[in-house]
Amino acid sequence: MSSLHDFATWEPLLRLLRTDHAQSLAVPGGEVAGLIGRQGWSVPVRMRFPGPGRAMLVSDNQEVHDAIDRVRTALTEAGIGDVAFAAEIPPSGRAVLHLFDHGPAVDPGIGNAHPGALTLVEGAVPEPWRRLPEPVPGARPAPSVDLAALERTLRERMPDETGATKKEIAAAEARLGVALPEEIKVLYRVTAARWWEHTENDEDAEARWEASDRVGDALGFELNSLDGLVIADRSRSSFRWEHAATEACVTSPDAVVQDLVGSPGWVVIGDTGSGDLVVVDLTPGPGGHLGQLIVLDHERSVGACLLAESLTDLVRDPDRTWYSGGSRNLTSVVARLHGEAPDSIEAAAHPDLEVLTLGGWRGEPVSLTPLVGLPRLRTLYAGPGALSDPREVARLTGLEFLELTPEDWRCLLDAGAVPRGLSAAAIEAPSDHDLRPIMALANELLTLWERPLITETVIEGDLGPLP
The missing domain is CATH 3.40.1580.10 (SMI1/KNR4-like)
Structure with missing residues (x-):
């Protein structure tokens, strides 16, 4: 068995996490999650900062670095790039550690343990990466x-x-x-x-x-x-x-x-x-x-x-300068609406529209009806509270990428309304959302396309009660 799946590899890190999150972990079902990769990590451990006038040194948090390096060494030995984890550590100290291998169809997340994009069609790339010169x-x-x-x-x-x-x-x-x-x-x-x-x-x-x-x-x-x-x-x-x-x-x-x-x-x-x-x-x-x-x-x-x-x-004139900041006119092609009024989606519904993002929504949820039939719409991102009826997504038959909240994905899955023309998908969830339900939801989507699933390994061990 790989040392990655050895409880002793994780024990120093789990002890640090228990100390830093004792209160939230004491709640039934409470968990703490993170992501560790060979090139970096995102783990909610409390770092010690030096006083004014001195830069932070590795030695200031040597215990943290040593604990994470144990896991990174195990990743290298196993030939794995990264691992997401969720740990349950009740006051008794009987820890349950869930390790998630993203597999070939799922990107690791950025800044937290949640999965990144799910590639639903093997080898698929976004439309701009398919575009050839005219x-x-x-x-x-x-x-x-x-x-x-x-x-x-x-x-x-x-x-x-x-x-x-x-x-x-x-x-x-x-x-x-x-x-x-x-x-x-x-x-x-x-x-x-x-x-x-x-x-x-x-x-x-x-x-x-x-x-x-x-x-x-x-x-x-x-x-x-x-x-x-x-x-x-x-x-x-x-x-x-x-x-x-x-x-x-x-x-x-x-x-x-x-x-x-x-x-x-x-x-x-x-x-x-x-x-x-x-x-x-x-x-x-x-x-x-x-x-x-x-x-x-x-x-x-x-x-x-x-x-x-x-x-x-x-x-x-070899000393000339060049300027990369020139604006690109994407007005009718890309619409990024943030907390806008409901009628703004009608204004964005241009025949050339390819990308629509609805983020930071503060007003009334919107209907996607104005977008139905747009010939080039391929990407939709809808954040929390943006959609009045997520099932309307099924009417956008040209989508190749869709990112929704877990609740909106649940609505689509239960209604059998997930657009089957998608090439990739993503789940938008706050970083404090429990990891295991997100991984399970991702696997439901991967199953629809018969893609390799995220695999889970459960390790148990005893840290003993808190002193």
Whole structure:
């Protein structure tokens, strides 16, 4: 048996939890829950904070860290990424510990033990992650492209660089599956940017740093080697269903850059130095240019920002800045209503509506009738008190993602009204909601789609009575 399922592994943590939650655990049925993973944890233990003028040290809470590390070590040994738990510890000290393995169909929660999104269809991804670029037949390189001037300028600024051969560039194109613009071929014929290949114990590291910096100064960004070129497709952007399902891709008729998560025509050639990717765009927007340079902001999942209409243009002014905070016009596509009046849902019922979230509801519950028949509505989140009749969800036949409270899910399940076209779902519950009923509800939903269930292991042990 794995040490993860050994009561001794959990005993130090259970003793801490009993001390911190003695009053609530003494109530019949009382429990305390948490989530522990290899990379982090969310456990309701009381931390000791140092006095003013001193930063917190691990040693200030060494007992807590040691107790949790015992469990994390067991996770590693078992080859498991995380475990959710609920503990019942009555005054007698006879503890019952419920361990939950999320399995392949359920994401762990964020900040508490409740499950994250349930993937009801194996391999399903949210609509923005399925979106491919639209063809722009008339796309052409920018008028500013000047290959002769570009090469002359680059060689003047990088006189000591070694470039790639035509054969090496052709091999890179074959690997990527795209034809590189002529400007990019010129760039790599001047420098292959291979400073950091085979540099173990390299005594010339300082010289290589200086070469890299010179090229960066000449271009305005940190250049990847020719062999390091990659495609920024949708797989570059990880996602959680409950977040990604509320995103949308909207490319306006005059957009310079297509609003996408990724594209088979986005070739990553460098980095801004702050974690943002510099990309050659081979699938520009209707108002853009073939081979333009764009930036993928590491804090955004969707969309990109124009850096320069061409590499020639950028090299003329390598110190230019770019701004990622430009607003995206999602007015008719995404509606986020928070505590709004009942008639606001009618105003949001636009034919282009894809995402509707109803959160922080303070007024009268609303009917979903105005949304029936909307051709593109795919995501609905409804928080506590938002819906007057949850069964109306069944009339929204195009939904692929649905997040509801436990009470609203119960209503749908009892009525046999859960939309069967869903690809994923989530349960919205406050962090103090008992864990076991939430896990049971999640398994009911997974059962409808014949998906792997959350499994439970129960461990018992005696902590002895409180002193």
